[in-house]
Amino acid sequence: MSEELGEREKEVLRAVVQEYISTGGPVGSQHLARRAEFDVSSATLRNVLADLEELGFLEKPHTSAGRVPTDRGYRFYVDTMVRLKDPAPRDRELIHAGLAHESGMEELLSEASRLLHSLTRHAGVVVTPRPDVAIFQRIEFVRLREDRVLAILVGQNGQVHNKLLMVDFPITSDELLKASNYLSELLHEVTLEEARERIRTELDQEQALYNALTSKALKLGAAATDLQTGERVLIEGTGSFLEQPEFADVERMRALFKALGEKHKLLSLLDRVQRAREMQIFIGTESEFSSAGDVTVIASPYGSREQVLGTVGVIGPTRMNYQRIIPLVNFTAQVLSMALDKA
Numbered sequence: 430m431s432e433e434l435g436e437r438e439k440e441v442l443r444a445v446v447q448e449y450i451s452t453g454g455p456v457g458s459q460h461l462a463r464r465a466e467f468d469v470s471s472a473t474l475r476n477v478l479a480d481l482e483e484l485g486f487l488e489k490p491h492t493s494a495g496r497v498p499t500d501r502g503y504r505f506y507v508d509t510m511v512r513l514k515d516p517a518p519r520d521r522e523l524i525h526a527g528l529a530h531e532s533g534m535e536e537l538l539s540e541a542s543r544l545l546h547s548l549t550r551h552a553g554v555v556v557t558p559r560p561d562v563a564i565f566q567r568i569e570f571v572r573l574r575e576d577r578v579l580a581i582l583v584g585q586n587g588q589v590h591n592k593l594l595m596v597d598f599p600i601t602s603d604e605l606l607k608a609s610n611y612l613s614e615l616l617h618e619v620t621l622e623e624a625r626e627r628i629r630t631e632l633d634q635e636q637a638l639y640n641a642l643t644s645k646a647l648k649l650g651a652a653a654t655d656l657q658t659g660e661r662v663l664i665e666g667t668g669s670f671l672e673q674p675e676f677a678d679v680e681r682m683r684a685l686f687k688a689l690g691e692k693h694k695l696l697s698l699l700d701r702v703q704r705a706r707e708m709q710i711f712i713g714t715e716s717e718f719s720s721a722g723d724v725t726v727i728a729s730p731y732g733s734r735e736q737v738l739g740t741v742g743v744i745g746p747t748r749m750n751y752q753r754i755i756p757l758v759n760f761t762a763q764v765l766s767m768a769l770d771k772a
Contacts, residue, residue: 433484435658440466441477446498446506450748453674457495484742500713500747503725505749513743516756525762528768531709534588539663541765548573551745552689554728555663556699558738559597563588565624567613568653570605579654580604585618594652598734600645608646625654626703662692662699662723664744673746675723689744699740702728706737708759713747723747727754729762733770741765 444464448456455511456473461467467474468722481487483516484563486502489495498506515521516665527544528537538555539674545553563584571579576597582590600608628650631643667689670676678687686692698716716726728742741762743754 431577434481434486434505437469438481438766441474442502443482443506443510443618445478445481445496446510449497450750453505453549453748455490455495457498460495487627498747501642501717503712503747504715507712507755509757511751513752513756516753516760520757521760523548523766524757527640528761528764534584534769537765537768539665541761542663542665545741545743545757545761546669548757549749550666550669550672550741551743551749551754552667553665553669554695554699554726554740554742554744556696556703556740557661557663558584558588558732563621564736565616565619565621566611568616569609570649570651570653572602572605578649579600582621582656590656592653592656594649596649598645598648603730604642604645605649606641608649611643611646612650612653621654623653629653662695664689667727669745671749675746677750679721685703688724698726699728699742702740702742703730703737706730707760708755709753710751725749727751727758730757731762731769733766738769 444461444466446455448460458471458478461474462469462471463480476667478487481502482489482496485499486505487497490497497663506757516524524544527540535557538557542553542555545551547553566583566585568583569581573579573593575578576595578594578596578600580592582592584590617629619627628647631652634648668688670682670685676682696713708727711726713723713725716724723746724744726742726744726745728740730737730739731741732738742758743749745754746747
């Protein structure tokens with residue numbers, strides 16, 4: 430694609446994108462001619478703008494208006510023109526402070542989405558880990574009533590899942606403690622999916638090989654690990670779209686909020702980031718929000734080198750400050766990963 434554009438065309442495209450991001454208004458040749466980097470006439474710039482429009486990098490929102498970037502124009506700008514720097518020291522301090530490792534996983538993930546919304550003024554989004562890929566660490570049982578027990582499953586990265594169990598057999602508090610110790614040892618450092626399989630294997634052999642207490646423990650373990658495996662999406666700051674002129678149109682806003690409400694589509698998109706194991710940027714029609722238009726998703730995976738746990742990112746208008754927001758998302762993912770590793 431870059432071969433299609435000469436240096437002047439690239440500089441004009443860069444200027445149009447930056448001006449539009451800054452002002453939100455269409456950019457015309459006379460406005461560009463006043464910029465210091467251009468020493469050519471307004472007529473020459475008008476011809477360049479027309480060429481860029483013909484190539485699909487710019488478009489006219491109205492017949493007599495200036496130009497604005499298309500999805501293709503933004504993509505070219507992001508891929509070849511954005512000069513990325515580390516986040517500002519103050520932003521780095523806020524992210525480090527907000528994602529202190531003393532917090533639990535749920536608090537850290539919620540704070541990550543809140544921080545990104547606060548720093549970017551766009552919607553912060555976090556995909557929490559699926560329970561079935563979490564590495565199991567221990568299980569605890571707490572009696573609530575005679576026939577009810579709370580199972581607490583703790584993952585290696587601080588992930589906690591609680592499940593209320595209805596118990597149809599007698600079991601004492603001492604037996605619950607022994608069941609907890611037995612299952613924690615049996616299932617230590619395996620995924621939830623592997624834990625289920627291990628319990629099924631033990632149950633198949635239980636009649637001949639194990640005593641009554643082991644039978645009770647395995648039944649409790651089977652019920653406790655029968656969790657919903659769907660990922661959860663945390664979104665903070667969707668109201669920020671109301672501040673953008675691009676979404677003043679009621680129908681466009683309705684389409685956007687409908688897309689945000691269809692969590693399975695958002696999960697499908699962000700799952701591509703986890704599979705790629707690196708930051709991804711979806712501009713306009715490249716994302717699941719094409720019906721709303723003018724939406725960009727910037728997301729990065731978090732976790733460890735061995736295991737990607739989820740995704741953290743920003744959802745905002747295509748007219749966003751990519752130069753600032755891309756490093757913020759990337760840095761947040763890095764700090765979140767380190768915080769979870771220490772949790």
